[in-house]
Every structure is written in structure tokens, then in C-alpha cells.
Amino acid sequence: MSxxxxxxGVSAQTVSRVSNGxxxxxxxxxxxxxxxxxxxxYRPNSAARALKRGSFRTIGVILFTLxxxxxxxxxxAIAAxxxxxxxxxxxxxxAAPTQAGVRGAFSRLNELAVDGIIVIMEVHLLDAATVSLPPGVHAVVVDSDASDGFSVIDTDQADGARKAVEHLLDLGHSTVWHVAGPSASFASERRVNAWRxxxxxxxxxxxxxxxxxxxxDSGYLAGLTLAAxxxxxxxxxxxxxxLGVLRAFHEKGIRVPEDVSIVGFDDIxxxxxxxxxxxxVHQDFAEVGRRCVDKVLKQMRENSTEPGLDLVPTRLVVRGSTAMHTEFAV
Known part of the structure; x- marks a missing residue:
């Protein structure tokens, strides 16, 4: 800097001001x-600047899979x-979808320079009694059954599933079958419960x-069962x-939506x-990501925890895979 x-031809203090914007x-x-x-x-030394201000301006993101x-x-959305x-x-x-794997990821926080953490944890493994954060690190959890000790951001899974099932029943179908996700998934079980x-x-x-x-592939196998x-x-x-269900129906000569109506979830x-x-059902992943960052930054700035659940609304997007049930229309 000198x-x-x-x-x-300026002072070191002026260089510092320019460097810090x-x-x-x-x-x-x-x-x-x-x-x-x-x-x-010359490049500013970010590590030195972090030590000076006591902040690394880095958020850790723990997740199972991409x-x-x-x-x-x-x-x-979190990165943006x-x-x-x-x-x-x-x-x-x-490393593995186990309590030990979760604890290991949290333990690594002690070795990393992060100011806050966002946990994308879609399975029933987060137990506040078995994991601990380094002092001064704040956390927000996405899509989990986290206890009251954490701030949780999630899509309103139950409401989205209700909209899907009600849409099909309102079209005159006598009942609605369901192809669920893994039983270990928090989101999957919320959707199953709403369907029931x-x-x-x-x-x-x-x-x-x-x-x-x-x-x-798993949808295709379920589709073969549904076709029978x-x-x-x-x-x-x-x-x-x-998509897999649609493929199975096509191979078995079942028309969508003339014979069977299908509703998905995510709106990819x-x-x-x-x-x-x-x-x-449209999930606003971008809004979930934005809220996660805003929430963890708010906790950091106010030195608060703010436990509780913040739900992002869903909406049903009606396209060509659903139609009035023939018997009902007659």
C-alpha cells in the first residue's frame, strides 16, 4: 500500500479509502x-482486511447434493x-446423508472463514442437540424439519400439494393417485400429508x-404400475x-390428458x-434463495437468531396435461 x-503521490490512508470503496x-x-x-x-489482501474489520464477508452453504x-x-439464487x-x-x-455427516459438515465451519451459514437440508437429520455452530456464526435452514432453534425458509409445500390435488378433483376425477418422493425427504412427506x-x-x-x-427413471417405474x-x-x-410417468403412459397407449390427467411439482x-x-406447482426457488441471504445477513447485523418458519407461497400453473374427466363432462 505504501x-x-x-x-x-497520495497518502496511504487515501489508498486505503480507494481500496475499500x-x-x-x-x-x-x-x-x-x-x-x-x-x-x-497491487491487490488488496482480503484476509488482512477481514481480520481488521472482524468480518470475512463470506457465507457458508451446507448441502447434500447438486x-x-x-x-x-x-x-x-443464494450466490446471486x-x-x-x-x-x-x-x-x-x-459427505453422507447421516447425522455423522451433518455433524462433520458443521465441524468444518470451525476451519473456514465464514460469517453466516445457510443449510439446504431436505432430509430429517437436523437436530439442534447434535450439531453446534462456531461462536458468532448465524444460520438459516432451507427445506428442513429443523427445531425451534433455527430460522427456516421453505416453500409452502403443503399448500402447493393441496392446490394440485384440488385441481384434479375439481376436474371431476373420483380420486387422485400420488407418486411421492423418498420417505426421508421433509418436502416429500409434507406433500404426501397434504394429498391425504x-x-x-x-x-x-x-x-x-x-x-x-x-x-x-423412478417415475417411469411408477407409471408402469399406474398404467395397469x-x-x-x-x-x-x-x-x-x-416426465417418467408420461413416458410409461405413452408406451402403454394411455393418452394424457384424455385418459389420465397429471400434475407435477417444481415447474422446471x-x-x-x-x-x-x-x-x-410453481416453486419460487429464487425467492427462497434471496430470503435465505437476507435473513442470515439480518441476523449477522443485528446479532440475533430469529428462529421460526418463513414460507414462500406456491402457485398452480395449468397447462395441457390436465383436463375435465370424460365421465364428469358427460
């Missing part, structure tokens, strides 16, 4: 300092919002529950599995290109 100051430096002087920095190849659409889109606030993110993968609740409230019979693993049943309407827990970008275009 070398830059000498070359630019502070106000109070006239533009001509700022450009003079920047030119000196470029000539000398193989699911929701995780990728949520992470993308963090950048807007001049923060970087550090990914901390969980709507059927019960409408006095509809509850068909056998089918399960997949979020993949199109008396199903006329099915709510599928995500769009990827719905490709869902408009399914054949037919998929009716689905």
Missing part, C-alpha cells in the same frame, strides 16, 4: 490511485443475492401410495418423475416442453 501511495476521495485522485495499483499489480433441480436453483451484498459463498458438502388430507376432506378413497427417488390400474388422475411429487423450465406441456 508503494502505491508513493507512486500515486469509501467515499470522500475525488474522482481524479481515485483514478490516479487505481492507475498506480494497476501498474504495480443433482436436484431445487438445490441447484436455490444455490444459484450474496454477490449483490458483496459477499462470497463457500460450499460445504455433506385433501382426499379425506373430500370423502375420496385413498389409492395405494407409490414412491420414487425424484428421478425420471384404474387411475384417471395422478399428482407426482416433482416434474422429473412426472423444461416442463413447458413436455408432451403435453405439464400442469405443475
Amino acid at each position: 508503494d502505491v501511495a508513493r507512486l500515486a 469509501s467515499a470522500g476521495v475525488i474522482d481524479a485522485t481515485r483514478q490516479q490511485v487505481i492507475a498506480a495499483m494497476n501498474e504495480l499489480g 443433482s436436484t433441480t431445487g438445490n441447484v436453483r436455490t444455490l444459484e 443475492r450474496a454477490a449483490e451484498e458483496d459477499y462470497a459463498i463457500t460450499l460445504i458438502p455433506v 388430507s385433501v382426499l379425506s376432506s373430500r370423502g375420496c378413497a385413498e389409492p395405494a401410495l407409490l414412491r420414487g427417488d425424484w428421478s425420471a 390400474s384404474d387411475c384417471t388422475a395422478v399428482f407426482v411429487a416433482n416434474d422429473q418423475m412426472a 423450465p423444461d416442463s413447458t416442453s413436455f408432451s403435453p406441456p405439464l400442469t405443475t
